[in-house]
Amino acid sequence: MSVYVGIDVHRKRSQVAVVTEDGTVELNKNVVNGSEPMLRLIGDLPSGTPVAFEAAFGWGWLVQLLEDYGFEPHMGTNHLGHFALTCLLGDKIKDRVISVASAMYLFARIHFDDLNWQTRRYSKNAAYSESKLANLLFVQELANRGMRAYASDPGMTDTGITREIAAGIPMAERSPVWRLLHTPAQGARASLQAVTTDLPSGTYLAPRFNQWGKPRVTGLRKKARDPVAARQLWELSAELTGCDWR
Numbered sequence: 001m002s003v004y005v006g007i008d009v010h011r012k013r014s015q016v017a018v019v020t021e022d023g024t025v026e027l028n029k030n031v032v033n034g035s036e037p038m039l040r041l042i043g044d045l046p047s048g049t050p051v052a053f054e055a056a057f058g059w060g061w062l063v064q065l066l067e068d069y070g071f072e073p074h075m076g077t078n079h080l081g082h083f084a085l086t087c088l089l090g091d092k093i094k095d096r097v098i099s100v101a102s103a104m105y106l107f108a109r110i111h112f113d114d115l116n117w118q119t120r121r122y123s124k125n126a127a128y129s130e131s132k133l134a135n136l137l138f139v140q141e142l143a144n145r146g147m148r149a150y151a152s153d154p155g156m157t158d159t160g161i162t163r164e165i166a167a168g169i170p171m172a173e174r175s176p177v178w179r180l181l182h183t184p185a186q187g188a189r190a191s192l193q194a195v196t197t198d199l200p201s202g203t204y205l206a207p208r209f210n211q212w213g214k215p216r217v218t219g220l221r222k223k224a225r226d227p228v229a230a231r232q233l234w235e236l237s238a239e240l241t242g243c244d245w246r
Helices: 035-043 059-069 073-092 103-107 124-144 160-166 176-180 189-196 227-241
Strands: 003-009 013-020 025-032 051-057 097-100 149-152 204-208 212-217
Touching: 073 124, 073 227, 097 124, 097 189, 103 124, 124 149, 124 227, 149 189, 189 204, 189 212
Parallel strands: 003 051, 097 149, 149 204
Antiparallel strands: 003 013, 013 025, 204 212
């Protein structure tokens, strides 16, 4: 029987729920953040059980990652944290891995010599964009290693995150562009399609121009499907997180 693992991550602790496909709650536990507690929790799941995973990260967790692990917040949350979790789940993953990307990857390149912005002049927009490129390379490397993996893009979606970005900027708050954005339900379409699709592993699903409309198979720039860069990022991520498999 399949199980659904939901993890709601906050600054110090996380709420973890494990629910079977018939709705039975097998586990509902509050745990301390960190790889060791999570490893013990994942190790308690029945061997060979199919697992689906979703994580919702509070912004406080970004600060905690930076303080505890030396990870740049966006790279730590959007890529390295998910890399480590996928590694910990390992062979318990029986179907697929889905990563939510963004068209912001178009403006980025991976700085393998300074992934966590320890020597570069910091830019939160550039850091976010780089983490989204990392998401796509992660999916490519998973596919190259024989796993089913897909990338999805919600497009321009009216969510709490976008509203928070616009907060306090009168021009942005009153902009007519809000009427053009996807609703949260519409933004979820690409991820839902990725959950059920039989398309080849490594496929990227995104709306037209990565912004509006129904999701469809979308081509990626060469930098997001470069097999050498994908393998190099995997190796660096394994070194930084101390976690590797396959």
